[in-house]
Structure formats: structure tokens, C-alpha cells
Amino acid sequence: MIFSVPVHAFDVLGDPVRRRILELLSDGERTAGTVTGVIRAEFGISQPAVSQHLRVLRESGFATVRADGTRRLYAVDSPPLQEVDLWLERFRGFWSQRLDALGTELARGKPERRRQRENTTTRQSGEQQNGSESEEDT
């Protein structure tokens, strides 16, 4: 008997095999046989183990399956991935703000560093110093 149980998206995505399967499906439908062959070759795991991962993806809503004759075709189903994406969006906002702030801070430090470098250069008059400087300024 198979029940559809709610599983937290990150538990599903926490497994490398399941992430790899979703990656394979991201280009379009794949037969269960194709997915199984690729995963077995790459992860060295058994056929029942691959089936188990496919089942988790199906029951958690990350993948859909349809029959085509004797073949079973798997595809990515987007709603759970969109949920993950929405959740991550909050942190993307957080990080881009932080990264912007870091960028501002680095820009602020630039004239200060340049002054320091110029001082060093006049003191040392080294060729190496000039070389590295021109690289940094680009």
C-alpha cells in the first residue's frame, strides 16, 4: 500500500541521488529505465534503490510519471521546486543586500588602499609592485 506523505522539500533534495535524478529530468521526460541506468552507473546503487528514490520524488510531488505502453516516463513537476525557489528568494534578497553592502565597503576602501600602495611604490620603486597594481586596477 502506498500513501502519499508530505515530506519536507529539503529532505527530498538533501539526497544526492534525488538531486541527480531531478537534474536528468530537467531536460525533459526520461524513461524509468534510462534514469535507472544512469544512476546505477554513477552512484553504484542497486535497481531497487533507484526505484525507491523515484518513488520518493513521485510521492513528494517533485516528479510525475505516466505510462507509455510498457514504459514509465518520468518528468519534473514544478510546484514543489517553485516552493523551494520562493523560500530561497527571501535569502537571496538578504544576501544580495549584504553583497551590495560589501561592494560599497570595498569601493570605499579602494582610495585608501591606492594611497597605501602609492606610498609603498615610492618607497620600494619595485617592478613587481607595478605589475600587480595594473592587474588589480582593471
Next chain:
Amino acid sequence: MIDIVNQINATHREIGNHPVTTGEGRSLLLRRVYDAPIEDVWNACTDPGRISRWLAPIDGDLRLGGTFQLKDNAGGRILRCEKPHLIKVTWAFGDGMPTEVEVRLAPGTDGGTTLELEHAAPAEIVDEMVRTYGPGGTIGIGGGWDLTLLGLDLFLDGATFDPATWEDTAEAKEFATRSCQAWGAAIQAAWGTSDDDIAAAIQFGVQHFAPDAEGDNN
């Protein structure tokens, strides 16, 4: 009863760069000695009836250039067959990446036989896999070969078992767990993997071969 510690220590494991026909490769090497004459080991590795008793039922045209398919396992083409020293085959699971397996036999000093098994896969695929998902897959493949070579030892020793189910026995699981740890060490030595990454990869392998050992059965 399997002497698990001795069985683990009986095998030398190494990660290398053995090429594949199409180019650069990443490879696993296993080496161990069997207490049987070379003709017997060769025969156990090439006779379809005997292969089915320690590995899996095999179908196909078992000669140079012919193809084979192991039941619920890999299939491929026989690239080299030099009795009683060398077998080389392509090894693939359906549409999975094409890999190559080479088995080399050499007579040992006291009537035994040294077997070397080298399994090579295209470097660009393996490198990308390891970069994206860590070396768990390499451990999974190594553990699978360890179990296979242990099965051959039990078979040459006269044991009778069902190769499709004996990997589920408690002692096979214990053996596989230790095998994953041993492969973790071999991978870390070759690739300089971080402690955290190798621990996660070992856990991946153990969870696959011995899910009960961790009380995690989902």
C-alpha cells in the same frame, strides 16, 4: 561465517587514472589473492554457469567481440579475452555512462591466484559528478565491487548462496560498511577530499548497503 576484518584487509584498494578507450579515465583498482589455481579462477570468471552462482545469471555471446548482459546488472562487449590472464569488457547499465572493466589474473607463490580488477569511467563525467555530488558514487561503486570479489572468494571456497539476496545478510552489510570506510580512505588519499565531504560520502554508501545499521529505513 565471514571473517569480516580479514576479508576487508585481504583487498588492496586504490583510486587511479586508468584511461578508457575514449580518453582520460578515473578508475578504481581492487587487488586480492584467491586460494585457488589460476585455471579455476579463470573458469569461475568466464563459465556462464559458474558466473551465475556467484555474480548473476549471464546471457550473451561470450567470446571476443561478443556482448553479454548480467541479469539486473550491467551489460557490455568483450574487448579482450586472453586465457587465463586477462578479460576486458565494456560495462554499462542501460543508458548509463559507458565504463570499462579489466580483470587481470596472475599465479601466486603457493598455488593461489592474484586477481586485479580495474573499473575505469570517463574522467569528465566522474569529475563533474564528484564536483556536484561529492565522491559518494565512487564509494558506492567500490563497495559493490568489494561485495562481488567477496562473493567470488566464498564461491571458490565451495560455499553455495544466492547472489541476488546474500548481500542482504547481516554479515554482508557489516562487510559493506567497512568497505565504504576503506574506500573513503582511498579516495581521500587520491583526491585530497575534505573530512566533511568524505564523511558524507561514506554515509551515503553505508546507507545504501546497510540501511538498517543506522536505524534509518525510509
